[in-house]
Amino acid sequence: MATPTSTDALIEKVSTYLNAEQVARIKQAFEFGRIAHDGQKRKAGGDYIWHPVAVAEILADIQLDQDSIIAALLHDVIEDTPYTKEDITELFGESVAEIVEGVTKLTKMMFSTPQQAKAENFRKMIMAMSRDIRVILIKLADRLHNMRTLGVMRRDKQRRIAEETLEFFAPIAGRLGINSIRIELEDLCFRIIYPMRHAALEKALLKARGHRNEIIAQITQTIEHRLEQEKIPGRVFGREKHLYSLYKKMKNKGKHFDEILDIFAFRVIVDSPDSCYRALGAMHSLYKPLPNRFKDYIAIPKSNGYQALHTTLFGPFSSARLEIQIRSEQMHDVAEHGIAAHWLYKQQDDNENSASSTVDQKAQEWVKNLLELQKSAGNSLDFLENVKIDLFPDVIYVFTPKGDIISLPRGATALDFAYAVHTNVGHSAVSCHIDNKLRPLRTTLHSGNTVDVVRGRLEKPNPSWLQFVKTAKARTQIRHYMRDLETEDAILLGKEILKRALHRFNMQLDGLSNEQEADILQALEHETLNQLFEELGTGKRLAPLVAKQIHDIILGREDTVESTEYQHGEALPITGTEGFAVQFANCCHPIPGDEIIGYLSAEKGLMIHRENCTNIRKIKAQPDKLLDVHWAEDVQGSFLTELQLEVKNVRGSLATIASEIASTQTDIDSVTSEDKDDQYSLMNFILHVRDRNHLAHIIKALKKNKLVEKIQRM
Structure with a gap:
């Protein structure tokens, strides 16, 4: 559809379902938008105002209400012109202004990455949707017109926009049941992202269309005749799968184009849900149904509110299959327009609007x-x-x-x-x-x-x-739960670390007065002590330096500059029950009984390494990040450690060794094996152990096995 150059088509469309006063308001909105966008041009050519008019036309095709059409005409005013939300509210009301603001992108905010900007825009759109679902309907129409006029963009930008549309906007249209927009978006994206495949498929479909049209016409006539015999009022039409749907089916099912084309699809539109089931019986008496291919979406609607009966039949020709969708007239409107059908039927007071109520309920859910x-x-x-x-x-x-x-x-x-x-x-x-x-x-x-x-x-x-x-x-x-738990663990750890660091200054955290606590929080720029504890527990602040700052603040000293000289406080006991705030390094797998040291990582919190870990040797150049730790007497739980075994290369050796380990009441976390040479294999076992004594017991048992040549802890 070409971009309009007048409002004639729009006014003609809205006049079919809105009254004269409402149409006059839409004309007023157009004049306001034209003045607001005066002098602005689109890359595709022409005055900018014709883009909002085109968006409004798309919404008029699905007969959206007056406020939606006005908001569509004004949807870029706040973003691209000096006019504000307050200006729109004064002229067109709060409802229109809220919709326009919901569509407006966050162009005035700064983001660290394009991905974050896209995510923030999407989040804002969802929040606006929660207040008024019409926000997303305008956004979809806006995206559809942009896709129709994308040809003037650079090839790389066309592809980026098409990929984003296929990734988010087409699925959203489908999720809201607006299939007329979804199908066009998918085909437009398919043409841009895969131009060669699109062209080849389009050519093949055109070539096959003549023969198929004859078959479709013949079957349509047969179905219509059967409906007349059963006195079921209705209409029948064969439907052709759109190109992207054909492409997906070929790709997902690994089928050739000719195999997909052997399936003929028909819609049977009748007057009521009761007639749907009667029509189903007529179809099954006309052609034999395929087993297990019947779906009742009337009794159990799809998640987007879609309702219909689906059945697959053996056709009148040897290889043909007939896919039949049976719907009432209103179900058909809902299937095409989805949530938009809610406004189409909103003024009706009869009981025939259950389909639109269903899709509205599903969308709100x-x-x-x-x-x-x-x-x-x-x-x-x-x-x-x-x-x-x-x-x-x-x-x-x-x-x-x-x-x-x-x-x-x-x-x-x-x-x-x-x-x-x-x-x-x-x-x-x-x-x-x-x-x-x-x-x-x-x-x-x-x-x-x-x-x-x-x-x-x-x-x-x-x-x-x-x-x-x-x-x-x-x-x-x-x-969400894990993040909360990690925060709680980090607070407990940070509090314990700070207590021990303050002990060096002969100070107690619990002995602080309210005034002292307030002075500390102000100096360290926190609102609560828990915020400070969390930063200490996650390694974002260093406890000895914070302890010195607290000491100087309480004594009233001004020289609270962080010293580069690090002095350890009392060693922190590790119990194995600290939760997420304490992690045991995978590079050296420390277990109770090992000499250990703590490293405060701003990403991972307190990491426990073995004292002789090669990574710790590299880190010792940053002594302020290290923390004295030791195993508590009541250490609990199981800890991972890695053993490498040099084993004779014989059949069943891995199973034999695994069985030997299991006999020591030890769980195996993972195992890898590779050939060292023709005679020996190297097997690496990561095991759950309680402490060094448990590990020694495992090693002793393995050394007795004649297949084991050498054992070392990695």
Whole structure:
């Protein structure tokens, strides 16, 4: 569609469904926008105002309301002109101004990377969507017109915009059920990203179209005749898959173009849901159905609110298959326009608008879910990645014990189900019953499963859960919990480190007065002591230097410049139960009994190394980052250590050695093996041990095995 050069087409479209007063307001908005954008040009040529007019036309095609059309005409005013939100509010009302502000990008803010800018813009758009879903409808129409006129851009910029559109905007249109926009966006992106493939597929489709049209016309006539016999009012039309859909099907299923073209698709549009089921019976009596290819999306709508009956039939020709979609007229409007159909039917008071209500409800549920993700995400980039997961759900439907339906992406696990029910249910899940059989939380679910989550007394997610959950909500909530836990651990560690550093100055942290505490927080630029403790526990501040600053602040001294001379305080005992704030270095795998030293890393907190670790030798040039530590007497837990064994190269040697280790009540974390030469193999075992005595017991047992030539701790 070419960019318009007048408002005639727009006014003609809106006049078919809006009253004269509303149309007059739209004309007023156009005049305001034309004046605001006066002198501005598009790269594609012509006055800038014709871009907002084109966007408004796209929305008029799906019959959006007056405020949406006005907001579309003004959607770039705040960003690109001197006019403000207040100006728009005064002339066109708060609702229009809120929508326009929601669409406006964050161009005036500074970001460290383009990815962060994109993520922040996306986050703002989602927040605006939560207040008014029409924000995203205007953004989609804006992106569609930009894609239609992308030819004037540089090739690299065209590709970047098309990839972003295919990655986010087309899936969002699909998620909101607006298939008319989704399909055009996908085909436009396909043409730009893969021009050669697009051209080849387009040529092949044109070549095959003549013969196919004859077959489609013949089958259409047969179906229409059967509907007349059954006295079911309706219309039938064959539909051609769009190019990107054909390409995806060929790529994903590894099929040739001719194999895909053997499938003919038809839509049967009838007057009511009851007629849909009657039409289904007529189709199954006309052509034989393929087993297990029937889907009832009327009883169980898709996650975007889509409703229809789908069935696949053996066609009248030897290899042909018929894909039939049966919908009511309103279901068809919803399938094409998605959430936009909500405004199309908003004025109706009858009971025929259940389809639009369903899609509106599904859209609002999705936006609510996005808000939960946004609150729990660590930053905008995390949020963007989680939304990506949520945008591509090949959906399954499972049931709660009470019969409620939960939709999840294909491949989702019982733990994903638990988080979909409620965050607290996910946090406290320990196992589940799937169809009355006890199963672990990592079990993959399938459509039709009934899932009952078994909960424990504590809400304590396991970090390993991140390895198998599939949904954005589960992943985000687990990470959110872990971040909170890491913060708590860091605060406890930082407080303990500072206590020991202050001991050198004969000072006690608990002995500070309220005034002294306030002076310290002001000098160190923190609002609470916990913020200070967290920075100490994560290695962002060094305890001995902070202790000296506190000492000088309390004594009223001015010379609080950080000294480069580092002096250790009392050694910190390591118990093995410190949580996330203390980590044991993978380079040397320290275990209780080893001489150890602590290194404060600004990224990882307190890292415990063996005293003779080669990495620590390199770090000793930065003594201010080192911390005296020792193993506590009551050290607990298991610790990783690595053994390398030189073993005779005989059949079954790995199994023999693994069995020998298991006999010492030791768990193996991982094992690698490679040939040293023709006679010997090198096997590296990472083991869970309690301390050096436990390790010595393992080594002693292995030395007795005749296959083992040499053992060394790595």
